[in-house]
Amino acid sequence: MNDIMNFKPQKQFLLCVDSDGCIIDGMTIKHLECFGPCLIEEWDFKEHDFEVIKYWNKINLYSMTRGINRFKGLLMALEFSIKEGYSKIDSTDIKNWIEKTKELSNNSLKLEIEATNSETLKKVLHWSENVNDRVENLPDEKKKAFLGVKDCLRVVSQYADIAVVSSANARAVEVEWSQNHLFDYVDVVMTQEFGSKADCLKIMLSKGYANNKVLMVGDAPGDIEAAKDCRVLYYPIIVDREVESWVNFKEDILDSFIHETYEKELMKECESQYIKDLMKRN
Structure with a gap:
């Protein structure tokens, strides 16, 4: 992992991922x-x-x-x-x-x-x-990564830099991602100590990424709002359907993201399904 102050993009694309409820089933x-x-x-x-x-x-x-x-x-x-x-x-x-x-x-x-x-x-x-x-x-065993996430991050790392963007504290992210052997695929970690998720996204954009080549993945409406605030792409992980969401990401969303067709074809549809599913639990 790189220190954020000295970090330089290695690839054109950037995947930002939340931790709890998105990567870690805790x-x-x-x-x-x-x-x-x-x-x-x-x-x-x-x-x-x-x-x-x-x-x-x-x-x-x-x-x-x-x-x-x-x-x-x-x-x-x-x-x-x-x-x-x-x-x-x-x-x-x-x-x-x-x-x-x-x-x-x-x-x-x-x-x-x-x-x-x-x-x-x-x-x-x-x-x-x-x-x-x-x-x-x-x-x-109560803080394991969702099934398939590790392999998904491995595949993504071939095409995009990966940043953890979490509102959790740094210690929790460090322990949980280490226990699940996920840091091999991560370039940057930003937690609550860096400010809001929107603040973190803005820091990453300042490194030179184009907005349409940055994708925020998270399980909360706040992740979507942070992405919108920063004019980057987003993909929601659906509550209680996390494994299915990651399978869909690996099989369909990643390719459309890399080929820059995701925003036009799928993003609004994914958001609509996420909101509909979450409101059922209200």
């Missing part, structure tokens, strides 16, 4: 066993754990906010709990930090705590660090 289990339970414990929602967990899973897994940054998702969940009368939390400090920070990460949060000494933000950090600990301690 997104659902992380929310069910790590994010949600830590939320209940940190803010003592035990009397309303069913309702809060249900809402958490909806916004993070089964709605148009699927894949939302953890801190934005947390703010939504806490505001839901206030609205429903489950708590009297003051979420002002969280909202203010999210609105002004350029990096939604634990490191940025620590700097804000040093500046403000906010007790609310201290709880947010404690929650986020507990989530990271639980995720790292999940058994390897």
Whole structure:
């Protein structure tokens, strides 16, 4: 892998791929066993754990906010709990930090705590660090790559540079991609420490790639929006049909991408099917 500051394109084409829920089959289990339970414990929602967990899973897994940054998702969940009368939390400090920070990460949060000494933000950090600990301690079999992904990346690497573009923290991506032996095909890794996914795409475009030769692959509506914001191509991995989505990518989409016919023939159709499938779960 190359350091992003010194990275130079080796090929004309660039494939940007999300991690959780797209390459690694760990997104659902992380929310069910790590994010949600830590939320209940940190803010003592035990009397309303069913309702809060249900809402958490909806916004993070089964709605148009699927894949939302953890801190934005947390703010939504806490505001839901206030609205429903489950708590009297003051979420002002969280909202203010999210609105002004350029990096939604634990490191940025620590700097804000040093500046403000906010007790609310201290709880947010404690929650986020507990989530990271639980995720790292999940058994390897719960963080495997989707079937066929490794071979697909191998084939793609013959035609395009490959960049990981993820809102996860760097440590999680490093561990999970190493465990699944995927880094042999990756040129660049960009995680939450580099900013939003749109920020990451803009960094890659600044390296000299043509917009119509960059393809973002992800499982969340936010991946599509980031691609649109940067005027690059996108291909959605359909929730609960991830293996099928990757087979389709390898057999049909890759060739059309390399021959620059994907945007004209298939992209809107793929997006339409993705949105239709996701909304069924709402």
